Amino acid sequence: MSESTNIAMAINMALEDAMASDPRVVVLGEDVADPEGGGILKVTMGLSSKFGEDRVRSTPISEMGFIGAAVGAAIAGMRPVAEIMLMNFTAVCMDQITNHAAKIRYMSGGKTHVPLVIRMMTGSGFQNGGQHSDFLEAWFCHTAGLKVVMPSTTVDAYGLMRAAIADEDPVIFVEHMGSYWAPGPMPQRGEAIPLGKAKIVQEGKDVTLIGYSRSMIDLHGVMGKLAKENVSAELIDLRTVSPLDMETVLTSVKKTGRAVIVHEACRSFGVGAELSARIHESLHADLKAPVQRVASKDIPVPFAKHLETAYLYSQSDILNAVRRTMA
Amino acid sequence: MSESTNIAMAINMALEDAMASDPRVVVLGEDVADPEGGGILKVTMGLSSKFGEDRVRSTPISEMGFIGAAVGAAIAGMRPVAEIMLMNFTAVCMDQITNHAAKIRYMSGGKTHVPLVIRMMTGSGFQNGGQHSDFLEAWFCHTAGLKVVMPSTTVDAYGLMRAAIADEDPVIFVEHMGSYWAPGPMPQRGEAIPLGKAKIVQEGKDVTLIGYSRSMIDLHGVMGKLAKENVSAELIDLRTVSPLDMETVLTSVKKTGRAVIVHEACRSFGVGAELSARIHESLHADLKAPVQRVASKDIPVPFAKHLETAYLYSQSDILNAVRRTMA
Amino acid sequence: MKSPTWSKETGLAIFKKMALIRKNDERFIATLKSGKLMMPYYSARGQECIPAAISMHLDTSDYLVTIYRGIHDMLAKGVPPKLIWAELAGRATGACKGKGGPMHVTHPEAGCMVTTGIVGAGLPIACGLAWASKLKNEKRVTVCNFGDGAANIGAFHESLNLASVWKLPVVFVCQNNRYAEHTAYAKGTAVARISDRAAGYSLPGVHVDGNSPEAVYAAAAEAVERARAGEGPTLIEAVTFRFNGHLIGDMGEYIPKAEYQAAVAADPYPAFRARLIDTGAATAEQLDAIEGETEREVDAAVEFAFSSPVCGLEELERDVVALSA
Amino acid sequence: MKSPTWSKETGLAIFKKMALIRKNDERFIATLKSGKLMMPYYSARGQECIPAAISMHLDTSDYLVTIYRGIHDMLAKGVPPKLIWAELAGRATGACKGKGGPMHVTHPEAGCMVTTGIVGAGLPIACGLAWASKLKNEKRVTVCNFGDGAANIGAFHESLNLASVWKLPVVFVCQNNRYAEHTAYAKGTAVARISDRAAGYSLPGVHVDGNSPEAVYAAAAEAVERARAGEGPTLIEAVTFRFNGHLIGDMGEYIPKAEYQAAVAADPYPAFRARLIDTGAATAEQLDAIEGETEREVDAAVEFAFSSPVCGLEELERDVVALSA
Ligand SMILES: Cc1ncc(C[n+]2csc(CCOP(=O)(O)OP(=O)(O)O)c2C)c(N)n1
Numbered sequence A, B: 001m002s003e004s005t006n007i008a009m010a011i012n013m014a015l016e017d018a019m020a021s022d023p024r025v026v027v028l029g030e031d032v033a034d035p036e037g038g039g040i041l042k043v044t045m046g047l048s049s050k051f052g053e054d055r056v057r058s059t060p061i062s063e064m065g066f067i068g069a070a071v072g073a074a075i076a077g078m079r080p081v082a083e084i085m086l087m088n089f090t091a092v093c094m095d096q097i098t099n100h101a102a103k104i105r106y107m108s109g110g111k112t113h114v115p116l117v118i119r120m121m122t123g124s125g126f127q128n129g130g131q132h133s134d135f136l137e138a139w140f141c142h143t144a145g146l147k148v149v150m151p152s153t154t155v156d157a158y159g160l161m162r163a164a165i166a167d168e169d170p171v172i173f174v175e176h177m178g179s180y181w182a183p184g185p186m187p188q189r190g191e192a193i194p195l196g197k198a199k200i201v202q203e204g205k206d207v208t209l210i211g212y213s214r215s216m217i218d219l220h221g222v223m224g225k226l227a228k229e230n231v232s233a234e235l236i237d238l239r240t241v242s243p244l245d246m247e248t249v250l251t252s253v254k255k256t257g258r259a260v261i262v263h264e265a266c267r268s269f270g271v272g273a274e275l276s277a278r279i280h281e282s283l284h285a286d287l288k289a290p291v292q293r294v295a296s297k298d299i300p301v302p303f304a305k306h307l308e309t310a311y312l313y314s315q316s317d318i319l320n321a322v323r324r325t326m327a
Numbered sequence C, D: 001m002k003s004p005t006w007s008k009e010t011g012l013a014i015f016k017k018m019a020l021i022r023k024n025d026e027r028f029i030a031t032l033k034s035g036k037l038m039m040p041y042y043s044a045r046g047q048e049c050i051p052a053a054i055s056m057h058l059d060t061s062d063y064l065v066t067i068y069r070g071i072h073d074m075l076a077k078g079v080p081p082k083l084i085w086a087e088l089a090g091r092a093t094g095a096c097k098g099k100g101g102p103m104h105v106t107h108p109e110a111g112c113m114v115t116t117g118i119v120g121a122g123l124p125i126a127c128g129l130a131w132a133s134k135l136k137n138e139k140r141v142t143v144c145n146f147g148d149g150a151a152n153i154g155a156f157h158e159s160l161n162l163a164s165v166w167k168l169p170v171v172f173v174c175q176n177n178r179y180a181e182h183t184a185y186a187k188g189t190a191v192a193r194i195s196d197r198a199a200g201y202s203l204p205g206v207h208v209d210g211n212s213p214e215a216v217y218a219a220a221a222e223a224v225e226r227a228r229a230g231e232g233p234t235l236i237e238a239v240t241f242r243f244n245g246h247l248i249g250d251m252g253e254y255i256p257k258a259e260y261q262a263a264v265a266a267d268p269y270p271a272f273r274a275r276l277i278d279t280g281a282a283t284a285e286q287l288d289a290i291e292g293e294t295e296r297e298v299d300a301a302v303e304f305a306f307s308s309p310v311c312g313l314e315e316l317e318r319d320v321v322a323l324s325a
């Protein structure tokens, strides 16, 4: 693949291709249309110019209002892709997401359903402070009826977005701000990647490293060091955190007997807890060491750079966790 | 103790005693004052008649508005106890709880803080359907800065409420609808029970059973059967689910080598996951069997009685989980 | 499409809907009292004529959004009583297989798209239904019902603003029954008329006597027409009263006696019945016959519900997401 | 307490605040451009005179609630520049030890109680601060600032209603700079004037030229007096403009050239400066001197910030909850 792109562009392409191929796909959110700049980070740029402002609508600052509108439009047969600018702002419209989008299929006995994608970005490291940096995927994972997708590569971002839009049910699609512009291979346009399937990024036999979204960057970052320490690590990108692809995870951990999970969200009551619990439940006898979790501190995200850096796990935290499993 | 009361009354007494002893304590929420019936389930009955409607205020249906107002009043030195009628309605005011109440101490570098108690009730079994029955404590546990308290007895309800009101930081106080009126001993008035401390309800040596809120009823319900099966179970009531009292839990599980966790919330990404992960992390070598989780299905709460019953775990699920650990 | 003007037939048709709503409500309360069913039930006794009159301007393709206190809205819109009864009885034959219950009845065949138990949450969703109609160039109108208390929650505000900015074909209907649970209107609401809030969104706000089928009919005619013509949303406030408290079991201690008695005196059902006879629109016998008919319809619905099976446990984990997702 | 009427001194005092706000903003932007600091920064250049004039009616015991675009509000209220600079530089000596940053500056000593990064979220909290004052029988007023975009979010609605029903001593100040991020006012807002929404809550809504210190001063006098007298809240809409886009780096492509130029022509800072001289309230030299003084104040603040240490890592997990909880 000679051509290269980045995650922001890959999502832009996925939206464009989905809109071109399905007139039911519409995009809404604050500043998403081109007169407003095509998205605050330009992820939706060009779409309203191409498809019109009817199908790509900038909204008032009314997350309850427009996420609810997206739910209603989905029920009425559209395929809305709504943007909540930052993941922390889901807190102003949780009711529409968790009490409505997530439950309407069930509560209606299947009479209606909500094929809706809610995009949002987040991530620490930008000195955005306590209300603009959180990873809150665990909230949505704990809500039956929602899928939660968190890609880490250009190809996955494109393919998973296509699958999310094609999905018959609500999908929370989390984009990591820090890797929007990292270059990556050009995705195969038109190709969806199934939701709920993890990817074995690299095979190994001593320990299974499990990540998603931003943590994949750091996991890639430690692979060389681990190799030097003669640790053969199997690297898994979950890609979808709910539902979890336990088949892939358990097959790997059964083989390696060790697992380390890494995520940017706070440690306690995070996605790592569920994974750890499930691995232990299924593979107690096979585990050579308890599953290790590497995650951020259980504190609000601080502003000052040195504190913000210390809030997040470090690559050496990952290395130490692996070493603990190997000890 | 000859006198008996129930949890609803115990909470009422705790509020009354706190208001009598500290003029900063105020109560607000929908229908909490006596002209509106003293609470939809009468938990705040009599308070406004005794302390006036300035200190016990019925609010409009504006959870964002009045929870935010409670946050502001707390910052200004009051000790508000706000009622969100049902736990599911936290979804309309999550922002005030998680982005504000929880984080303001940290973000202000300790300049301000939010001594606020947010009461709420919930529970399945009343055919209230998908939007009125959820246990969502895992959301709040995953939010740094919040404490989450979930009592199961009259004495704990009273004592923990007193401690929650005295606490310098926000406390989520979850009341189980189904056990409001179950009789229990009269609490010692004036006595607070420290937050963050689990209680060993019954000692045992074969397996540690861990519950909180409603699941304590069912755990009590299986103790007899277990004894008949010659299983000596140690029963722990967490009482506070965040922060977790790991000292008590780990000491017990180290002794028994087995643990079963039971909660009414959906299984996946619930409190049980964190407990299981922590126990495995600390006691991998001591465990005779993997930690078992017993919880509700990962589905919205159904309306029809037989489905609602099947949504919840059963006592035989608990028994089977224990048997799995003993096998 | 111009809305029809009032005729003798209009009155009779509205009365028939009111009669059905009333009979249905009475029977349901009796069923609860008999112990045959048990659940929280939010009776709309007293509010019958609001949806009865509004729905005259709608057909099954129009969308309805309603709330936990919404069975009157559903019946008026044409949701078959038997599907409602079977749902409330938790049967497999219910509108939602018994999975939703009274607070979530959904029946798209009659346009009943969303019923919510969260105060105010229906309004944003109604905006979206209406937006979809607009995008698809349909002539469909969305009618969104809610209470007076709901007018104080954020979703109300965001929705009226959004609907106005986007010129959405939606009619917001505030059924102001003067109480939000046990809280009297003025204790929670800072404006004398909810309809006065419409000006803050540059949309028409209409205040009508919700006890008058004629007044509601006229207000709805204009609002629905406006929506169909692509001229945007309207807020209708219909002032009414609920006779059976917030939910069955509520003894209404918080309602001043005089207010209650005045409400009984203004009960729209007997008043409208008498008016139909007085104005010669119908004879007492005709109206008796209509009531008898609705009684049989309710009988059949009850019979259907209680003779239906509950769904199997294989349904428990179905409908969480699409089967082969 | 009756609010003072306008005098020469009033003008000079307001000008001094405006000068400080402006110098502070210029220096901060320069510091960002130099690369010495890096963070999202929401400049209030152009909005200086709103808090400068309002704060004339307040003292340090009154409460301020503001937003990410709020450093002008803080400075006008009396938060020392050095605490703001140290906070923005992430130093231990900052208002919040560097833990909050620009979006969360808190300094109760000057009444700066809450700064939020969530649109609209400050309004409910302001209600609570005001409620506490009322409960304690204090004469304190809470001033709550937010933008035009915030007037479309649910929290605005719930707060204005609550403040009105409870007659809270709060002044809601909508600093309408015509844009919410990149969205022009009318594209998101269904009413010509935000202040017209006040009627929906039975409270006074005042529309003022936010470029006129005199107009803002007069409107605030009345609103603050009303609040102090226990007569309840007021909504002030002050129409203004922000010259540096939503945040630094925003090139403003979405702002029509003519609008931008007209805004520049109406820039309140040079206009007020000229007016003070023209009306004989001050000489150019006096105003130069004031500007020089503020320049030195900013110099000292910058010096303080950059010579301060960052806090130690022991602070990382402190302040999550009380120490000995
Ligand atoms: C967000 C939210 N808060 C609180 C409730 C609890 N609740 C259910 S109905 C109701 C009163 C609603 O009053 P109103 O809007 O006037 O409608 P009515 O019941 O009178 O028809 C309340 C407070 C809820 N369902 N949702």
Ligand SMILES: Cc1ncc(C[n+]2csc(CCOP(=O)(O)OP(=O)(O)O)c2C)c(N)n1
Binding pocket: A030, A061, A063, A085, A089, A092, D069, D117, D118, D119, D146, D147, D148, D149, D150, D151, D177, D179, D180, D181, D246
């Ligand atoms: C609930 C929420 N939604 C979205 C945002 C992102 N955001 C930050 S500022 C802003 C624009 C606010 O505009 P306005 O209220 O006019 O204030 P201004 O920035 O113009 O001063 C938006 C959308 C946010 N911070 N909070």
Ligand SMILES: [Mg+2]
Binding pocket: C147, C148, C149, C175, C176, C177, C178, C179, C180, C181
């Ligand atoms: Mg009502």
Ligand SMILES: [Mg+2]
Binding pocket: D147, D148, D149, D175, D176, D177, D178, D179, D180, D181
């Ligand atoms: Mg603005």
